[in-house]
Amino acid sequence: MTAVSxxxxxxxxxxxxxxxxxxxISVVDMGLIYDIQEEDGVIDITMTFTAVGCACTEWIQGDIEKRLMEETEIRQVNIEVVWDPxxxxxxxxxxxxxxxxxxxxSSR
Known part of the structure; x- marks a missing residue:
């Protein structure tokens, strides 16, 4: 996981x-979130999913955006989905x- 500032x-x-x-299990504990950056109320999330064909991608992204928009200082959430790594x-x-x-x- 990326070092957390x-x-x-x-x-x-x-x-x-x-x-x-x-x-x-949270998206953090699942290891789906790779990075979080925030500047001037804009938060950039870099994340992945467990599989390219994950049927829940839009649902999860919507939940992430909704939760972060509850933070008073956040005015925009950008989510970049990556497959590498x-x-x-x-x-x-x-x-x-x-x-x-x-x-x-099993979680081996």
């Missing part, structure tokens, strides 16, 4: 409230791995 930490925390629709289970946080294991889902 102190000025974007609150946005990382906010995105922990946005859940992946397939697994009730590709998402792998190695991007799951320890918490996500623990939750998946409790559901009987």
């Amino acid at each position: 102190t000025n974007t930490q609150k946005y990382w925390e906010a995105l922990k409230e946005v859940m992946d629709p397939e697994f009730p 590709p998402w792998t289970v190695a991007r799951l946080s320890p918490e996500a791995r623990k939750r998946m294991k409790s559901w009987g889902v």
Whole structure:
């Protein structure tokens, strides 16, 4: 995961409230968020999805935008979806791995 700067930490925390629709795990803990930058009320998110054909891409992006727009200083959210580096289970946080294991889902 990208190093988190102190000025974007609150946005990382906010995105922990946005859940992946397939697994009730945050997009942060799923490792979908690669980078967050904010300048003058404009926030730029670099992210990926677990698969190119993910049926939830628009839903997740909408939830991300909606949550970040709740921050009073944010006036615009830009989301760039990238496929390089590709998402792998190695991007799951320890918490996500623990939750998946409790559901009987392998996260190797």
